[in-house]
Amino acid sequence: MKFVHIPTAFLLVAFATSVAGQGAALADGDAQKGKVTFVKYGCWQCHDYDGQGSIATSGGRVIARTQLPLDAFISFVRTTNGQMPPFRDPVISDADLTDIYAYLQSLPEPKKPADIPLLNNGVRSQ
């Protein structure tokens, strides 16, 4: 079956741009457990192991270090009606989502393209 790739999480972008700061509940999550849970529930399948995402499966959205507050993050995961299927209560608990959130926040800040030689001298310049 061929997937049709409509830019998915318009809601995600809206949240990300409208909410300043990070979720107050961040301290509640366990990043190490969250890394395991991220894999267990298949988040990696569309968002890759490091939350970098893909234009093919996450509309190019990056969830590593998401700017959503925790409650908005959980709400989105539970109710999404875009390309991402919803993960409701019977599938994943709030506690697990909190750990995943902590894992995503723990991921390192990406390098700047200017600091990566291959992205300057090796690939498209125009």
Add this chain to the structure above:
Amino acid sequence: MPKKDAGPRLDRRKFLTAAAVAGATGAVSPAKAVTATGLETQQRVPSALPPNAYVAANESGTPQMPQTEGGRPTSDFMVDVIKTLDIKYLPANPAASYRGLHESLIDYGKNTMPEFLTCMHEESAVGMCHGYFKATGRPLMTLVHGVVGLQHASMAIYNAWCDRVPVLVIGGNDLDAAHRPPGVPTFHSAQDINAIVRDFTKWDDNPVSAQHFAQSFVRMYKMATTPPYGPVMMSLDAVLQNEATRDFGEPLYIPKFFAAAPPQGDDAAVREAARLLASAERPVIVVDRAARTQDGVQMLVELAELLQAPVVDQGGRMNFPNTHYLSRPAAVIADADVVIGMELSDFWNTVNGFVDNGDDGFGKNLHKLKPGTKLISISSVDLITKSNYQDFQRFQSIDISMPGDAETTLPSLIAALKSAIPNDRKDAMAKRGDAIRQAHAKGLAATKQAAAIAWNASPVNTARLLSEVYAQVKDLDWSLVATSGNTSSWANRLWPMEKHYQWLGSSGGYGVGYGAPASVGAALGNRDLGRFSVSIQSDGDLMYAPGVLWTAVRHKIPLLAVMHNNRGYHQEAMHVLRFANFRNRVVNTGNDLAPIGTSIMNPDIQYHDLAKSMGWWSKGPITDPADLGPAIKEAVNVVKEGQPAFVNVLTQPR
């Protein structure tokens, strides 16, 4: 005109009678020999006697060859016909049903034009023809066993059909039920072998005489290579191959091939399309398989620059340079007031969308366009739509629809546009171009930012994978022959693509198993043209028919294959997860990472060892991205020496 059988003719009944007698003789000969020595009473009787010649022949499916009784085998004449069409290679898996033609090709025809290339699966053979055509613009032919071989080949033929690629397929068959050998050859015969591919070939035939073959072969070549391109099929009777030529009182001749002029858009429709485009505020050009040649690419650049309109390249071919400032992503379509689509495989999905996220398991349709947006189409595929297979996609209403070849229509469209653009529109168009130029630059910066995320990740990030590969091939005359699996289109986003052979598109029909054989076929064509071939090879795709790796070594086809090894049928992993979510269940992954039935792990396949066992230089598995550049550099040097090289890389999913 009355027919006269002037040529020597094989009497099949006489032959079969003779064969039966020979078989009977064979059955008793060993006993006679034993009797002659007088040792029959001491001879130990084996528990199983060896089969006589007749039984052995039938069990192995290779009954004795009919004799032509001094006449010229018709298969020799067939080779004469084939040689008139400059078909360079014939990748095929051997089969008894075309043994007569096979022998003529390699002995009478000296195995040149075409050269027989040994394949280990008919799907590989057709896939090689597919890739070769896209690299060179020249069609190849293949031979298949009539029933089972064609069944193997059929998915690859469907891919070629959907990708609008000419492939000449000939299937051996033995129609005469009363006289064909029993057993295996009869299992492998059918009334109409072509039936299983008729819905996705442009034309098929079943010639019954040498002259009929000559006409049909030239016809099938002409039909396959006239846009819209497509695969064609011929059933070739075993008796016809093997019997002496008969001319029915008229000397046999080979029809001369003249290429047909491609169909093009109607003049009035072209003028109306030009008028709409010239007066549009936000025109968008969308292309999929529009450019067949570098001239086609240049004409699309001229058209886009005339209009100062963004171009969305859907990537069925390399249509438009991604380095050009008018190259833009599909998102621009939503803002268009006029959209012209050229050779689109799915116009509906270009201007609409679909979200696979309904609680009931059904998706939702989306509409991308603003009200009143005008649509123009130029597509040769409108001329060959069939009913059964749904490759024609959903129906889209089009304001101006031109059934015709886009590349052939471009000169008249450009000329009409030059006349239609009023002078007082040119400043506004230039401003439009300036805005697109800025958006293009921002887009490239955003692409590089996205590539940088998880740059040092292990398994290797796909952006890193493609960047490392490009760094090693960028100074060569490279051709990216296939990217199987899904690497988030990083090649098209990061590699500067300006030549039509730098990107050959995908399978067409999304039948998995295309990547490996198409890469080898394209690399064969590129070898002869002095280009360097590189492929991104996914794990699932390779394992459908990995024997094509041997074919690459056997026939000295240089190819750099770098694996996107995400250890799973990843698309299917996501589908199953999606449905588990809809049903509020935690998906069962067993002991793997992905849903049961979708992982290719436990054990991990050592693809580099697989390739090595068939003669490839290979390295892997690579998990640390820092090891990737040096490994690819080594592999490139091997390929430059004329050998295939394989690098197995464990990657992120997409």
